Amino acid sequence: MSEANPVLLPGFRGRQTASAPLGARTWFRVGGAAEWLLQPADTEDLANALAALAPDFPVLSLGACSNVIIRDGGIDGAVVRLGRGFADIVRDNDGLVVGAACLDATVAETAAQAGLGGLEFLAGIPGSIGGAVVMNAGAYGSDIAAVLDWAEIVTRAGDLVRLPVASLAFGYRRSALSDGSVVVRARLRGTPADPTSVAAKIADVRASREASQPVRARTGGSTFRNPDAAQTQYKAWELIDAAGCRGLRMGGAQVSEKHCNFLLNTGDATARDLESLGDTVRARVLERSGVSLHWEIRRIGRLEAA
Structure with a gap:
């Protein structure tokens, strides 16, 4: 191990960066550095990483950082940021199975192209699906609790678990997900609809947001x-x-x-x-x-x- 290129996790296939500045990654463009920034290659890589870290080693998952203030002193332990390996969107009958790194707006657009309604509200939420599940994000008359069938998480111990919506105990802008766990995938339920009509609703959501918020x-x-x-x-x-x-x-x-x-x-x-x-x-x-x-x-x- 060299001081110039320290390693937290030997065998980690993704990127691991010590003293990684985080401010530029947030929508506010403020904040200190992460002691470690982990960007896993895929779910297996993430699970192995969390299992390898000592149980008391702090782990925090951050998505698009659209609804967060990272304080100036930075974050101790490891910050997990999911990337391309967690960005797939697959049609699944009346729904979409979505990677946690997918942007909410991208999911809304994909649903429209697939002729699925009910997910238009996501176009008005800045952020990614993983964060939306954690905080039960909502806008324009709906929220994640209303459309989620299940979420897959990697626990702090490194286990991959599929949780049905009922077990997440959603409330207003909160869920029962445990500290250190990381959402990796979710199934969102839609309803068959005309793609043109869904696209028009998304346009209305965006126009409303543009008119009323400092986007x-x-x-x-x-x-x-x-x-x-x-x-x-x-x-x-x-x-x-x-x-x-x-x-x-x-x-x-x-x-x-x-x-x-x-x-x-x-x-x-x-x-x-x-x-x-x-x-x-x-x-x-x-x-x-x-x-x-x-x-x-x-x-x-x-x-x-x-």
Whole structure:
């Protein structure tokens, strides 16, 4: 083993990189480095890797990094990022069997070409299928829980397991997947439909998203979950707006003026700027409305470099 090219896992067929910068991989374009970045060649490679790592060695799976703030101090342990070996899409009767690295929008487009409806909402979700399963991603009246038949995961121990949708205990933007496990494949159920009609619905979803969200900015999707209807009738963005936070700035971070449940990196923001701005928004909303907003964006890693 050379210091210039350290190796965490002898025999690993994918790419393993020490001190791998992650900021440029995120939609916010901020954050520190991963102690190790593992990009497995295929499911077998991933399973062997997780089985070989000590049980207490931290493992975190990241997808398209569209809804995450990686803190400036970086991430300890191994970050798993799936690539081409996990990007197949196969028609399976009334559904699609989809690799976890596939982008949500690509799956929606493929479903349209296959004459399958019901998956159009995926065109409005930035990210990949693996992350969508983990967080039960949803938009435009549907979510993963409504269309998922099963998901295959590699457990932290390195076992490949197929889980039916019922065992994932989906809730609002959450699932029961255990820490360290990695989604590798999923079956999404559709309904036979005219491809032209499905394509038109996808176009409507995209037009709506373009009109209402800052899709061309350095952002990370919805920042906070909408509160439970039993707590308030207002959505998160309405509470944020009423608290006077639209356009609020902190360092290089800003609350979007177009949709105030989105944070923006205006060009020179740090992860600390973004997280501090989000916490300031939460405090102002709580003070004005009595409602405690909960983060939808994941904040992970160390606040500062060791």
